[in-house]
Amino acid sequence: xxxxxxxxxxxxxxxxxxxxxxxxxxxxxxxxxxxxxxxxxxxxxxxxxxxxxxxxxxxxxxxxxxxxxxxxxxxxxxxxxxxxxxxxxxxxxxxxxxxxxxxxxxxxxxxxxxxxxxxxxxxxxxxxxxxxxxxxxxxxxxxxxxxxxxxxxxxxxxxxxxxxxxxxxxxxxxxxxxxxxxxxxxxxxxxxxxxxxxxxxxxxxxxxxxxxxxxxxxxxxxxxxxxxxxxxxxxxxxxxxxxxxxxxxxxxxxxxxxxxxxxxxxxxxxxxxxxxxxxxxxxxxxxxxxxxxxxxxxxxxxxxxxxxxxxxxxxxxxxxxxxxxxxxxxxxxxxxxxxxxxxxxxxxxxxxxxxxxxxxxxxxxxxxxx
Numbered sequence: 001x002x003x004x005x006x007x008x009x010x011x012x013x014x015x016x017x018x019x020x021x022x023x024x025x026x027x028x029x030x031x032x033x034x035x036x037x038x039x040x041x042x043x044x045x046x047x048x049x050x051x052x053x054x055x056x057x058x059x060x061x062x063x064x065x066x067x068x069x070x071x072x073x074x075x076x077x078x079x080x081x082x083x084x085x086x087x088x089x090x091x092x093x094x095x096x097x098x099x100x101x102x103x104x105x106x107x108x109x110x111x112x113x114x115x116x117x118x119x120x121x122x123x124x125x126x127x128x129x130x131x132x133x134x135x136x137x138x139x140x141x142x143x144x145x146x147x148x149x150x151x152x153x154x155x156x157x158x159x160x161x162x163x164x165x166x167x168x169x170x171x172x173x174x175x176x177x178x179x180x181x182x183x184x185x186x187x188x189x190x191x192x193x194x195x196x197x198x199x200x201x202x203x204x205x206x207x208x209x210x211x212x213x214x215x216x217x218x219x220x221x222x223x224x225x226x227x228x229x230x231x232x233x234x235x236x237x238x239x240x241x242x243x244x245x246x247x248x249x250x251x252x253x254x255x256x257x258x259x260x261x262x263x264x265x266x267x268x269x270x271x272x273x274x275x276x277x278x279x280x281x282x283x284x285x286x287x288x289x290x291x292x293x294x295x296x297x298x299x300x301x302x303x304x305x306x307x308x309x310x311x312x313x314x315x316x317x318x319x320x321x322x323x324x325x326x327x328x329x330x331x332x333x334x335x336x337x338x339x340x341x342x343x344x345x346x347x348x349x350x351x352x353x354x355x356x357x358x359x360x361x362x363x364x365x366x367x368x369x370x
Contacts, residue, residue, distance in 0.1 A: 003044040010035065012096070013089055024195075034085035048099060050090060055109040059083065063113070076116045083112045127319070128280040129273045131205070134159050137268040138212065147235070151260045153216035154232050156209050158275055161200050162282045162303050165258065165275040166191045169251040173220055174227025181210075185304075193304065201302055203282055204289070232257075279303060283315035284322075 010032065017023045017031060039045075041058050062079045066072060074082075087110035094104045129137075134155075141152040158168060161183055170191045175184045187197040202210060220229070230250040251257070257275060265272045286299035300311040318326065 003039070003046060006039060006044060006047050009047055009093060009096075009099075013092060016092060030081070031085040031088070034082040035089050037082065038086050047090070047093060048102060050102060050106055052106050052109045055106070058086075059110075059113065063116075079116050080112045083110045086110050126277075126280075127271075127273075128277045128284065129270070131281065131285060133268075133270050134278070134281065135206075135209075137264050137270060138209070140268045141264055149216060149219065150232060151264065153212055154257060154260060155264055156212035157216075157232075158278050159205055159281070160202050160209050160213055162203060162279050163200055164193060164279075164304075165254040167193075168232065168275075169254050169257055171231040171250075172227060173217065173225050173229050173231050176213075176217055176231060178214055178217060196304070198304055200304070203285075203299075203302065205282075205285070280315045283311055284318070287316055287318075 013035075014028060014032060017028045023031070038058055039047075041061055042054050045054070059079075062074055062082060065074055067074055067078070087107055090102075090107045090110070091104075093099050094102045094107065138152060138156055141155070142148040143152060154168065157163075158165070163171075163183060163185065167185055167190050170189065171183070171185075172189060175186060175190065177184070181202045183200045185192045185196075185198045185200060187195045192198065217231070220231070225248070229248045232251075233247045234249050234251045234256065235247065254275070261275050262272050282303065283299075286296065290296045290299055296311075297308055300308045303311060303315070305311045
């Protein structure tokens, strides 16, 4: 049974999140869901009676509760975010009229256990599809029907642009500019993260990948699609053979595209990766291709990141195997660029990163000249 006083606090906090913090519905749902879990644990006890024993018990509950999805213990990330949402709510609550007599120091007990924080920070990098795997998937996808050509174009497009799946599901044909090789993510129409409009350029992943997208856009134009029609139409009006008139509506969410990805990976005999993993594939490709800070920064901005650190920390963490390969190659590239007349400079090249980088660039230029 709910508590009317708590319900009023929840509504006021929801308004605060929406209008003062500008959060999306998805973000608000996550915050309110965490608060609901705490309230259920306390049996809907008045928020005003918050005390540390409740919070400690709730933390123990989270540590032992199984995930509703797979029955496994909650991940460290889930525990940290749940406690963080609760802490944010009560930090706000103790400043509200009628609740200022609460002991504000009690809220500090929502701090997550340090071992969970460390566990979340030390998780090994998740595997991501390689460029070769992406090409293998596209090569095995059929193209006989309209459905199939659209599905193949979606996967090629997400690899070509790195645009998030929810935005892809809501793009219009007019947002794609094949002349400038860009996509305009218009926040007024497209479901972009943080409602931030952006012009995204094609990543240099290959002309064959780009051609799949070009062919799909031309086919839509030939079918009479206008710039305001969806770039990737939903299935609603497609016939059984996949070649009837197609729907002129965007998908309402990203679930259909995720199913397309899962089916394509299974058909290619490759372990499933979420659509978001393509952004990590592109990040690792960029780290291999970019030679200057400016190139890395441009690559990061094209992914929609305001900080290069975001790209490196959350998308570009190399696997242990890749890290060993990079460090091994650094040593070999230095040795390969040294002839007998420069042996005396070898210690300097090995200890000075600037010289070592110059040696690698010179070696690449020599190889390209051959």
